[in-house]
Amino acid sequence: MNVRRLISGTALAAAGTLSLAALTGCSSDSAAATNSDGKLDVVASFYPMAFLAEQIGGTHVSVESLTEPGQEPHDLEISAKQTARLEKADAIVYLKNLQPSVDAAVKQSSVKTKVDAASLTSLEKHGNEVGGHSAESDHTENDELAGLDPHIWLDPVRYSQVAQGVGKALEKADPDHAADYKKNTAALVAKLAALDTQFKTGLADTKTKVFITTHAAFGYLAERYGLTEEAINGLDPESEPSAARVKDLEKMAKADGVTTVFYETLVSDKTAKTIASDANLKTDVLDPIEGITEKSRGKDYFSVQEANLKALQTALGTK
Numbered sequence: 001m002n003v004r005r006l007i008s009g010t011a012l013a014a015a016g017t018l019s020l021a022a023l024t025g026c027s028s029d030s031a032a033a034t035n036s037d038g039k040l041d042v043v044a045s046f047y048p049m050a051f052l053a054e055q056i057g058g059t060h061v062s063v064e065s066l067t068e069p070g071q072e073p074h075d076l077e078i079s080a081k082q083t084a085r086l087e088k089a090d091a092i093v094y095l096k097n098l099q100p101s102v103d104a105a106v107k108q109s110s111v112k113t114k115v116d117a118a119s120l121t122s123l124e125k126h127g128n129e130v131g132g133h134s135a136e137s138d139h140t141e142n143d144e145l146a147g148l149d150p151h152i153w154l155d156p157v158r159y160s161q162v163a164q165g166v167g168k169a170l171e172k173a174d175p176d177h178a179a180d181y182k183k184n185t186a187a188l189v190a191k192l193a194a195l196d197t198q199f200k201t202g203l204a205d206t207k208t209k210v211f212i213t214t215h216a217a218f219g220y221l222a223e224r225y226g227l228t229e230e231a232i233n234g235l236d237p238e239s240e241p242s243a244a245r246v247k248d249l250e251k252m253a254k255a256d257g258v259t260t261v262f263y264e265t266l267v268s269d270k271t272a273k274t275i276a277s278d279a280n281l282k283t284d285v286l287d288p289i290e291g292i293t294e295k296s297r298g299k300d301y302f303s304v305q306e307a308n309l310k311a312l313q314t315a316l317g318t319k
Contacts, residue, residue, distance in 0.1 A: 042064070046098070053166065053170075056170055151219065157192075208259075211315055
C-alpha cells in the first residue's frame with residue numbers, strides 16, 4: 001500500500017495547558033445554583049457530551065440533551081424553547097464547531113459554567129482521507145476552529161482528556177460534591193484507558209489498514225490505531241461524492257484489499273450500498289455514536305465502541 005499523507009497535522013493546544021477558569025468559563029463564584037430537586041442542572045449539546053456529564057455527575061446532576069435520540073446532530077437547529085431552556089441551566093457542556101446554532105445560543109447565554117469540549121483536547125483538519133499514524137503530539141496556538149474535525153469522542157484518549165476537563169468544571173460549579181465528581185471522573189478515565197488498550201491490541205495485526213466510511217467521522221480513531229480512513233464524503237455526512245471520487249474509491253478498495261464499506265445509523269446508507277454493490281464489497285455499520293437509538297449496536301458509548309471494534313476487526317481481517 002502506498003504511504004498516505006495526513007491531510008493536516010494542525011492541532012489546538014491540549015487540555016493540560018488550559019487554566020480551570022478558561023475551560024469552565026466560570027467566574028470566581030463558589031457554586032452554581034441547583035434545581036428544585038437539589039441537583040446541578042446540566043444541558044448538553046448532544047449524546048457524547050450528555051454521556052460525560054451523566055457519568056461524572058452521577059446522582060448529583062440532572063442532564064438534558066438538546067439533540068433528540070435519532071436526530072442527526074449536525075442538522076440541529078436550536079428552537080426558541082431550547083434557547084430559553086439553555087438559559088435556565090447551571091452548566092452547559094457542548095462541542096464548539098459541530099452545531100452552529102448551539103454555538104450561537106451558548107455565546108449569547110449568561111450561564112456561567114460553559115464547558116467547550118473542543119478546548120479540552122487537540123483538534124486537527126481532516127479531509128476525505130485520514131490516518132496512518134498517531135498524531136498525539138500535534139499542537140498549534142491557533143484558536144480558529146474553522147475546518148477542524150470535531151469528532152474527538154471517537155478517540156478514547158481524546159475523549160478521556162475531555163472527561164477530565166468536564167470533571168474539573170463540575171467540581172468548581174458544585175464544590176459541595178467535588179469529591180464525588182473527582183472519583184467518578186477517575187473511574188471513567190480508567191474505563192476509557194481500558195477501551196484504548198482493547199482497540200490498540202485488537203487492531204495491531206490486521207491484513208489491511210484501510211477502511212471506507214460514508215463520512216469522515218473516524219479520522220482520530222484511524223490515527224490513534226495506525227489505520228487509514230477513506231471517506232465517501234468529507235466531514236459533512238450529507239454531502240454528495242463526485243463521480244471521480246467514487247471511481248477512485250473503487251480502485252483503492254481493490255488495491256488495498258478493502259472488503260467492506262461502512263455506513264452509519266443516522267444517515268442514509270444509499271451511497272454506501274451503491275458503491276459496495278458496484279465494487280462487489282460488503283456493507284456494515286460503523287457507528288459515530290452521535291446518538292443512541294434502537295438501531296445502535298449497544299446501549300451506551302462503551303458497548304457501541306466495542307461493537308465498532310468488532311466490525312473493524314472483521315472488515316480489516318486478522319492475520
